[in-house]
Amino acid sequence: MNKILSELNEAQRDAVKHIDGPLLILAGAGSGKTKTITTRVAYLISLGIDPASILTLTFTNKAASEMRERALSLIESVNYPPTLCTFHKFGLLFLKFNINKLGRNNNFVVIDTDDKKRIIKSFGIDLPISMIASEISRYKNSLISPKEVFEKAERKNYKTIAKLYEQYENYIASNNLVDFDDLLVLTYKILEQDIELCKQTSDRYRYIMVDEYQDTNELQYRLLRKLCENHENLCVVGDDDQSIYGWRGANIKNILEFHESFDEVKITKLEVNYRSTNQILKTANALIEHNRERIGKNLTSDFGDGKEIAFIESADENQESQTIARKIRKLIDTGADPRSIAVLYRVNALSRSLEEGLNKEHVSYNMVGGIKFYERAEIKDLISYLRIIANEHDDYSMKRIINKPKRGLGKVTIDKFLKAAYESKMSLFEYISTHEAEVKSIASKKSFVALYEFIENIIKLKELSSDNSYDFIFELEDTFKIRDYYSTLPDAVDRVSNIDEFYGLYRDYVKQNLEMSVDEFLNDLALQSDQDQIDYEHISIMSVHASKGLEFEYLFVIGLEEGFFPLIGDGSDIEEERRLGYVAITRAKRELWLSCVGSRFYKGRRATLKKSRFLKECGVCKGSLVLEKTTSFKKGDLVKHKIFGIGRIFEISKVKREFKLKINFSGTKRDILASFVEKI
DNA sequence: TGGGTCACGGTTTTT
DNA sequence: CCGTGACCCA
Numbered sequence: 001m002n003k004i005l006s007e008l009n010e011a012q013r014d015a016v017k018h019i020d021g022p023l024l025i026l027a028g029a030g031s032g033k034t035k036t037i038t039t040r041v042a043y044l045i046s047l048g049i050d051p052a053s054i055l056t057l058t059f060t061n062k063a064a065s066e067m068r069e070r071a072l073s074l075i076e077s078v079n080y081p082p083t084l085c086t087f088h089k090f091g092l093l094f095l096k097f098n099i100n101k102l103g104r105n106n107n108f109v110v111i112d113t114d115d116k117k118r119i120i121k122s123f124g125i126d127l128p129i130s131m132i133a134s135e136i137s138r139y140k141n142s143l144i145s146p147k148e149v150f151e152k153a154e155r156k157n158y159k160t161i162a163k164l165y166e167q168y169e170n171y172i173a174s175n176n177l178v179d180f181d182d183l184l185v186l187t188y189k190i191l192e193q194d195i196e197l198c199k200q201t202s203d204r205y206r207y208i209m210v211d212e213y214q215d216t217n218e219l220q221y222r223l224l225r226k227l228c229e230n231h232e233n234l235c236v237v238g239d240d241d242q243s244i245y246g247w248r249g250a251n252i253k254n255i256l257e258f259h260e261s262f263d264e265v266k267i268t269k270l271e272v273n274y275r276s277t278n279q280i281l282k283t284a285n286a287l288i289e290h291n292r293e294r295i296g297k298n299l300t301s302d303f304g305d306g307k308e309i310a311f312i313e314s315a316d317e318n319q320e321s322q323t324i325a326r327k328i329r330k331l332i333d334t335g336a337d338p339r340s341i342a343v344l345y346r347v348n349a350l351s352r353s354l355e356e357g358l359n360k361e362h363v364s365y366n367m368v369g370g371i372k373f374y375e376r377a378e379i380k381d382l383i384s385y386l387r388i389i390a391n392e393h394d395d396y397s398m399k400r401i402i403n404k405p406k407r408g409l410g411k412v413t414i415d416k417f418l419k420a421a422y423e424s425k426m427s428l429f430e431y432i433s434t435h436e437a438e439v440k441s442i443a444s445k446k447s448f449v450a451l452y453e454f455i456e457n458i459i460k461l462k463e464l465s466s467d468n469s470y471d472f473i474f475e476l477e478d479t480f481k482i483r484d485y486y487s488t489l490p491d492a493v494d495r496v497s498n499i500d501e502f503y504g505l506y507r508d509y510v511k512q513n514l515e516m517s518v519d520e521f522l523n524d525l526a527l528q529s530d531q532d533q534i535d536y537e538h539i540s541i542m543s544v545h546a547s548k549g550l551e552f553e554y555l556f557v558i559g560l561e562e563g564f565f566p567l568i569g570d571g572s573d574i575e576e577e578r579r580l581g582y583v584a585i586t587r588a589k590r591e592l593w594l595s596c597v598g599s600r601f602y603k604g605r606r607a608t609l610k611k612s613r614f615l616k617e618c619g620v621c622k623g624s625l626v627l628e629k630t631t632s633f634k635k636g637d638l639v640k641h642k643i644f645g646i647g648r649i650f651e652i653s654k655v656k657r658e659f660k661l662k663i664n665f666s667g668t669k670r671d672i673l674a675s676f677v678e679k680i
Numbered sequence: 681t682g683g684g685t686c687a688c689g690g691t692t693t694t695t
Numbered sequence: 696c697c698g699t700g701a702c703c704c705a
Contacts (some may be wrong), residue, residue, distance in 0.1 A: 060694065088695045112695080180695045215694095248693065347691060352696090369693085403681095410681040444681090527695060545692050567691055580692080603690060604696045685703080690696105 004042055004074055008035070015235075015268040016040045019047070022262035023235040024213075024255070028299045029242065029284070029586035030275030030551065037209055037237055038067055041082055042074035044207055051075075054082035055205040055227070059212050061086060061528060063549070067211070083205070087220060088527055091183030094190075098197065099178075101190045108176045109391060109519065110526040114380065116168075116179050118396050123167055127160065136165050140181040141219045141249050143188070175393070184219050191226040202229040213238030213258070217249040221261075232262055240295050241288050242583050244545060246576050256295060273299045275551055275589050277306025283592070284585040287618035291575045299586075309620050312595040313611075317350070320597045321357025324556050327593070328539060329361045331554055338364070340553035341539040344584050346565035348543055349602065350558060355541070368542035374525070378486050378495045382502055383525065385476060389461050390519040393427035402428070405485035407454060408447035416442045429455070465518050473506045544584045555588035560596040561609035581614045594620055599675060606675045633661060639677040644670065646680065 005013050012032055015025045016039050027033035037056065045051050056071075058064045068084045075081075083090075092110065099106050111119075116136075117129050125132075139149055146166035153159045172179060178186065191198040208227055210216065213236035216224075228234050236258060243252040259265040273281055281299045288294070314320035324343060332338055343354060343365075351367060358365050373379060381404055384397035392398075399418070403409040420438060421431035432439055433455055440448055457479045465472050477483055486495040509521055540552070544565075559565050566577035585592065594615060599608045615621035633639070637649045639661070647665035661672050 086695070091695095110695090183695075245693080247691080349690085372693095406682090408681075412681080447681095543692065564691095569691065572691080576692095601696080681705100683703105683705090685701105687701085688699090690698095 004039055004046070008032075008039060009272055011268055011270050011272070012036045012039070015270070016043050018235070018266055018268070019044070020231075020233055022232050022258070022265045024258045024265055024267045025235065025237040025270060026267065026295060026297060027237050027239055027270045028273060028297055029239065029583070030273040030301075031270035031299070032272075032274055033211075033237055033239075033270065034063075034067060034070060036270065037211060038071040038074060040209065040235065041067075041071045041084070045075055045078060045082070049207065051078050051080060051082040053204065053206040054209075055090070055207070056082065056084040056209040057087050057090060057211065058084075059086060059215055061089075063211055064089075086527065087223075088180060088183045091187040092523065092527060094187045094201075095178065095183065098190050099186065101194055101197070102186060104173070105176055107519065108178045109387070109394070110183070110523045111172070111177050111179050112374075112526055113180070114375070115177075115396055118399075119171060120164060120168055122396075123164055125160065125164060127157065127164075132161055132164055135161050136168060137181055138249060139165060140185050141217050143185070143219060143222070181219075184223055188219060188223050188226065191223070198226055198229050202227055202231065206231055207233050208235070210234070210236045211238075214240050214243035214252060214255045215245050215250045216254045217251050221251070221254050234262065240293075241291070241297075241579055242548070244548065244576060244580050244583055246573060247571065252293065256293065269297050271297050271299055273301040276301060276586065277303050277590060279306045279308055280585060280588050280592050283309050283618045283620060284582050287578060287585065287614055288582045290617050291578050293575055307591050310591070310593040311615070311620050312593055314595065314597045315599070316597050316606075317353035317600050318357070320558060320595055321354045322360070324354070324558065324593070324595065325357040325361035325363055328358070328363050328554075328556075332363070332539075336554060338537060338539045340589075341556075342547065342550070342552040342554075342587070343539070343541045343556040343558060344544050344547050344587065345541075345557070345559045346544055346567055346580065347559065350564070350600075351541060353601075354558065358539075358541075364538040365541050366538040368540055369546040373498065373501075374528070376495070376498055378482070378499055379502055381482060382499065383522070385480065385482070386518055386522055388429070388458055389465050389476075390517075390522060392429040392458065392462070395421075395428045398428045402451075402454070405481060407450035408444060409451065413443055413447070429458070470507065470510050473503050473510075477503065544580050547587050548583055551587055551589055553588075553590045555584075555591070556593045556595060557584045558595045559600075560594055560612035560615055561600070562612055563607070563609060564600070565612055566614065578614065578617075581618070585618070594618075608675070633674055633679065638680050639663060640680050641665070641672060641677045644668075644672075647677075 005016065008016060012035070015023065015036055025036060027036065041054055041056060044054055056067065058067065064085050071084065072081060095108070096106050099108060113133065117133050120132055121129050146162050146169060149165060150159060150162035153162055191201065205227055208224070210224065224234060236255070238255050240252060240255050243250060243255070246252060259267060278301060281301060285298055312320065312323055314323055328341055331341060345351060345354070348369070355365070381401055384400040387394050387397040388401065399414065402414060417428060417432065417439070420435070421428045424431055426434070432451065439451065443451060461472070461476060461479060464475055483496055483499045486492060486499060489495065506521070510516060513520070562568070565581065566572070566574055596611050596615065597609060599606055611621060633649055633652060635649055635652060638646060639649060640646050644665045647663040649661050649663055651662035653660050661674055661677065663670055663672050663677070
């Protein structure tokens, strides 16, 4: 026990040793947050507290598995491990045992955002689907019923949304579907209506810990209150300065007002940073001090001062990426580990020019984020096959695969089936299997045959799935030839390798869970985001959001211009932007480069840009923000104009914020603004 | 049915 | 500029 504690600094030890009553651990970036939580779990167990009474909640699977691993390594031996999982997984487990309290069966299916959108889309309304989906999510996470939305709505559009919300809720409930929000909403509702169960549950989890508390939303807060019904042993860990998910419902007030929401809150600040040089911390501290809504803390380290923060200013994104690519090339050539290098940007769109620059310098990179494995069309198709096998009444999956591989069934035919099925109050699958004559009259002869072969195959695989899971996935491919189908389509190489990876994943899962059923596999899969596919050889490039929790020896942050970082748009919050800046800077361990450009090509046009206010606020760019502009054009350069063609520059001058070029187009001399021509 | 063309809109992302 | 979705025609 003492050995565990001796690894900690004073503030960390103070936090770990606090046992009863609410505790807020304000953990600055790189201050050993995970170490503190995992040690606290181990410490509680070492005191003889039943591991089963300790619940630790995280946001991501990645955080959960990392913590589980570290906590277990600190615990000498326990018969069973403490519960440590994501909020949503906790909800899933809870609902498996208790959803019957809402009169529902526990063989429900978890649907993802994509399914949700398709369901809403099927209601046939011409409002933007993703807007409606996120509105519904917002209401659910604030525990507002469709009725309340309808009553409060003043504009007609919101009345429509309220109705869609109601229709959606009815639909998923009657199909026994559960969306991500429901995992928490339904859990909350059960705890609220069943006081006895609420007390039991609270008693069962006497010690609760929450990671990344600054990212919790209203619903999560209220759920935590329910779980603390019989005690107040709630330990939350977070950093108000790193709250960057306000736009998706995180309520920073949860952490800012924690000390008022609970009685006798103990607050511990972890301000010693074990990651960065003082130059980096100084820059980060200077930036975040401009925020008003914060608890306030100041990070220090004893890693020494380190190198000064470098500032890169380029004329445009091409020059920027060239400069950065060359610097990275040099770092690698002088022995830096590529894995310790990263480039961050606020907006994914900025990756394009960066990628070009890196390619030109032959720097291999790994883009984190981007298109997700489980969101790829081929993977979604496979999942739909599995879903139909698990539950043939799943019309959404049925629609997705009914003509994949092609069986000659087009949109019109499928719509006819859907309508007929709807009228007979049956699922698509049910209707087709029981109405052969009708189907024959709708479909063409060829597609009719293919369709019934498909139906029979599904039935065959359904039987197979119940007894022989391991060979099952081979049989699936042999029967439907999805892999073959994709190997004829564009991007075949990538798609086929994704399919193979998925098959491998399935087999691994079977190996680890011998008794598993297909629907168990699917529900677990729904809660799984990307495997963190950090590449083990290359540098990383990613959005600032994606970089949260990571660290790099050498870090570049690009696009520090007004409008890009901070990003200005409707609903943008300058303090949250600044926190994003803070997160970005605090990813750096040893060296940090901040970069901005004078103009950028974005959404089909070139925009002239001003330096980010953050550069001044963090002290990197002293004095005024007036951009001393440079241009990469030189006298004598050959340039191309869309209309005038190719010409040669013979004079360069400055007009206000732009550069004016005098260009000789095969004898004709013209004055052209620099942004209208391209270097060749 | 399904390939081709055109208009449109375009932060950040986990479960 | 580039990807998505709606619509049109063979």
